Amino acid sequence: MLKKFQNHLLHNFQLLNGKKILLATSGGKDSMVMVHLFQQLDYEIGIAHCNFQLRAMESFEDQNFVQEYAAANDIPVFITQFDTKAFAEDYKVSTQVAARELRYNWFYELLETENFDYILTAHHADDNLETFLINLSRGTGLEGLTGIPEQNERVIRPLLAFSQEEMEEYAKLNNIQWREDSSNASDKYLRNKIRHQLVPMLKELNPNFLSSFHKTQTYLQEAQVLVEDASIMIYQQVAKQEEDTIYFDLKKLKKLPNYKSYLHQWLKEFGFSAWDDIYDLVESQSGKHVFSPEYRLLKDRDSLILSPINFVNEKEEYFITENQKDVNFPLKLSFCKVTDISIASNKTIFVDTDKLQFPLVLRHWNEGDSFQPFGMNGKSKKVSKLFKDEKLSLLEKENSWLLFSNEDIVWIVGLRQDERFRIENTTKNILKIQLE
Template structure:
């Protein structure tokens, strides 16, 4: 197997040569075989071991086993302990999901702090089959059937081409010691039920089942690649990206016979799961939206607009003192004394500075806010009505800021000045305010 593994690395993972590799090592047979193989091939390696404290004394015995192995073989080792159950309870996660989050967050920290290039895990062909069956049982698209990727950013899985039997045979021939995880014998977890009952039956029906499965996944991956190519081509026709927002043209989208499939391909990576709600959004009225953990998909007239959620405090206010010449947060605005009035615009206004009360305040608009639009002879107007008349989109409304003096609106920034602060024949001091 050593020669086959070396050839596999040269064929599929040549980029790992001369790189520092952080091996995720539990102490089980899979990770100990991976460790032994990469040692034999003289790769630059370090060991990362997580003690999840889920199996009492056994977890600490695993930790000691790894520490002793690293010391005996002169390999850098990094060990950490997690209160996995407490973390899972705090964040309302399953134990397995909690362990995965803790593990990979720590691995990525080690990549940065210890200057490793890649995380290497010991997932093998049987793991891939189990993942396929789990996804199939829960319902999934093509992406859930293509299996565990060989590489996902800085995580590589060079053992996916090898079976559990291959690893066990290599361990036996090389007298490799490992720790047996007692939880692997339990049918408490779905993966273990599949491993203990379903996979043996499939292998009994077809002794070459893993080889056949590998071919099937190759075909599925080719189909997924075709879907990805089509999604990219249609995306270029339907979507427009501006800053962090992506707008999908619904008129163009609805002409597609499989528009739901395209929406899934485009939005899946943003963490959305409520697909029926997303598909219904196409026919909904403006203002309806669907949320993922970090994004919002908004129906706005003839568009669907994808934008990142703003977790900052929308009630936050920014104060501007009289001696300030500029501000840079949340907008770039400059203040300067003017001796004459040049042409005002949406981005430049001139006000009577003696009418201002400091500190000025920059804030978001609120429902119920009113102002007196310049040129309307002192008539008040609700900002919401002004937005409607200006035909602002929902996103434009959300991104609008106000400049205020003692709770009185001076300027709807970038849109309209207030009448009450305009220059008149009694003005002695003129202040130019410019949005840069």
């Protein structure tokens, strides 16, 4: 296996040459085989061991085993201990998810603080098959069937091409010592049930099952690349991005023969999971929305609008004093006394300072707000009607701000000035207000 492993590294992982490598080592058979393999080759290695404190004294015996092996073989070793159960309870996640989060965060921290280039894990071909079957049993898209990636940023899994049988044979031939994890014998975990019951049956049906599975997964990975390429091309035709907001054109989207698949491909990275609700959104009325933990997908007329969650507090108010020259939050506004006026615009207005009552107030609009639009000779109009006339999206309405003097609207910021504060022939003091 050593020669095969060396050739595998030569053809697939030349990026490791001359690099400083950190080996994730539990003390189990797979990780100890990985350590032994790299000891036989010309690589600068270190060992990283996580004690998750999930198996009482066994966890500390694993830790001691790894520490003693590293010391006996003069390998730099890094050890950490986690209160995994407390972390899982605090963040309302499973123990397995908590352990994964904790260890990879620590691995990346070690890469930086100890100047390692890559972290390597001992996942092998049977682990890949088990992951495939777990995802298949739970229901998954194509990406869930493509298996464990050989490289994910600075995490590399160099043993995915090798079977459990090859690992075990190498361990016995080289008298490698390892620690047995007692939890691996229990079938209360889904992975263990698949490992102990389903995988042996599949291998019995076809002795070359693992090799056949590897070919199938290669085809699935190639298909996934095609899907991603097509997704990017169609995205450029359907989507438009403005800062942190993405607009999907529904007319163009619905012309696609399989638009649901494209939506899934585009939105999965934003944490959405209620896919049926998202697909229903396409045909629903304006104003309906679906949330992920950090994003909202909103139906607005002929668009789906994806934006970060920004819950609007209608009572949120900001006060502006008489001598204040600028505002930096929630908008960038500047206030300047001038002696004459230039052409006003949506972003610049000129008002009669003597008509203002300070402090001015900046707040979101409320239902029922009304104003006297500039140039309409004192006629009142509801702000909501203006928004409708201007064809503002629901997102744009939510993000609109109004500038008030006492209870009167001075300016629907960036949109329309109020008639009551306009400059007249008798005006002595002029205030220029500009949206940056």
